[in-house]
Amino acid sequence: MHYVTHALSPALALADTRVESVRCLGSSRLTPDHIGVAGERFGTEAALFKLSGDDDLVANVTMSFFQLGRSYLEGFSVYGDEGALEWPQLEGGPM
Numbered sequence: 001m002h003y004v005t006h007a008l009s010p011a012l013a014l015a016d017t018r019v020e021s022v023r024c025l026g027s028s029r030l031t032p033d034h035i036g037v038a039g040e041r042f043g044t045e046a047a048l049f050k051l052s053g054d055d056d057l058v059a060n061v062t063m064s065f066f067q068l069g070r071s072y073l074e075g076f077s078v079y080g081d082e083g084a085l086e087w088p089q090l091e092g093g094p095m
Contacts, residue, residue: 001045011059021050
C-alpha cells in the first residue's frame with residue numbers, strides 16, 4: 001500500500017495501539033506511466049488492519065491516487081458507541 005502513513009497513523013494514535021496484522025487489496029491497474037517508484041500498480045488500494053489489544057478493533061484505510069473516475073482519496077473513518085470521526089472527503093473539509 002503506497003504511503004499509508006498519513007492515513008493509518010492518526011487511527012493508531014486515536015486507539016493508542018499498533019497493527020497486529022493486515023490484509024491489503026488493490027484494484028484498477030495503473031498504466032505504465034503511472035506506476036510509482038515503489039512499484040505500486042493499483043489506482044485504488046484498500047486495507048483492513050487488525051489492531052492489537054482489542055479483538056473487535058480494526059482500521060479500514062482506502063487510498064486512491066491516479067487514473068480514477070473520482071478525485072484523490074486518502075483517509076479513514078472511526079465509528080464507535082460513543083462517537084465517530086470521518087476523514088474529510090473534500091480537501092480542507094471538516095473532520
